[in-house]
């Protein structure tokens with residue numbers, strides 16, 4: 242698939258078929274993620290491919306409810322995590338991205354560069370999934386400590402995000418973007 | 432360019448030709464950034480396109496030196512920043528990514544233990560941009576180690592925004608070599624961590 246087509250037409254998918262996904266395909270998608278650039282080539286990303294139904298539903302139960310108009314509602318992606326055959330949980334090794342060799346942060350972003358590097362890899366993952374006909378939706382609002390416990394994660398790591406991976410059961414709607422002129426400037430921020 | 436080819440053959444480029452880069456190509460890069468996903472579609476990213484040689488030189492001065500045990504060396508990307516025609520500086524609006532649907536104007540209520548997700552959302556856009564540059568034959572190298580506050584002053588970035596990262600864009604004057612990646616088995620597990 243042409244790269245610009247993938248970038249423009251990828252959408253967040255919140256309804257999935259239960260069709261199984263080949264290990265090979267998952268490997269292709271993860272390899273794409275792994276080719277992302279990273280701070281000092283530290284590659285702080287770790288991916289946990291969850292197929293086990295029980296673990297998947299335990300993780301789905303950690304999603305926070307969302308408040309809309311003073312009412313608590315389910316996260317729009319909650320159902321999709323149980324529908325899709327695969328859930329990819331993305332974790333980060335902390336103390337590497339944005340830090341010197343002693344693990345001391347060097348910029349005013351502190352240790353938070355792991356968020357940046359993880360997202361570089363995640364974007365590759367989303368694009369690769371789309372190019373092989375699979376849907377994804379990044380999920381951010383969940384209890385990361387609980388997920389860490391469920392997945393036996395050591396304390397040097399933190400859970401950042403996750404996405405279901407599966408065959409889309411409905412097309413994603415385009416969320417309107419700001420105009421380019423609203424997000425870009427020449428020479429100075431005006 | 433085919434997506435997987437672009438993903439695999441993109442390299443950080445640290446030597447550039449001085450050939451100009453036309454606005455159309457830069458616009459295609461920014462357009463790719465704009466289509467990234469973001470927390471509740473909040474699109475906190477803002478891009479500043481710097482071509483002015485004087486401004487570029489000021490940006491180079493903000494790069495941090497790298498401390499080795501016995502001496503300090505310049506950032507390996509520093510020389511490149513002086514010769515490229517364009518530098519794109521990525522900024523972020525604070526208080527929207529990672530925040531709940533609060534009433535407008537109220538103090539941001541962050542939902543997760545990660546606080547503001549601006550680092551995450553800007554990087555989604557940056558990855559689209561470096562791929563879009565590469566697909567048009569242009570090189571980039573993401574730079575993180577610079578004095579962000581100083582860059583904010585140079586570019587008049589207003590309060591409520593932060594400078595996150597920057598990258599030069601130009602015609603590569605080298606074949607980037609791929610730094611080795613860990614084995615997939617070191618970074619991908621089944622059902623539980625480490626398995």
Ligand SMILES: Cc1cc2nc3c(=O)[nH]c(=O)nc-3n(C[C@H](O)[C@H](O)[C@H](O)COP(=O)(O)O)c2cc1C
Nearest residue numbers: 278279280281282442443507508573574575576610
């Ligand atoms: C957040 C971030 C900051 C980086 N900062 C620098 C930098 O200051 N100087 C530099 O030469 N390269 C920098 N890089 C480039 C990395 O060294 C490079 O991505 C990594 O070695 C992998 O090589 P590749 O991009 O060719 O695949 C940075 C990359 C990232 C993602």
Ligand SMILES: Cc1cc2nc3c(=O)[nH]c(=O)nc-3n(C[C@H](O)[C@H](O)[C@H](O)COP(=O)(O)O)c2cc1C
Nearest residue numbers: 252253317318379380381382416468469470471472
């Ligand atoms: C950091 C992050 C967190 C997100 N969290 C959720 C989520 O919890 N639930 C959900 O349904 N969508 C989530 N999304 C998807 C966004 O709503 C979506 O990317 C945005 O509306 C743009 O739509 P598009 O991805 O179809 O282009 C998240 C996206 C990002 C980048």
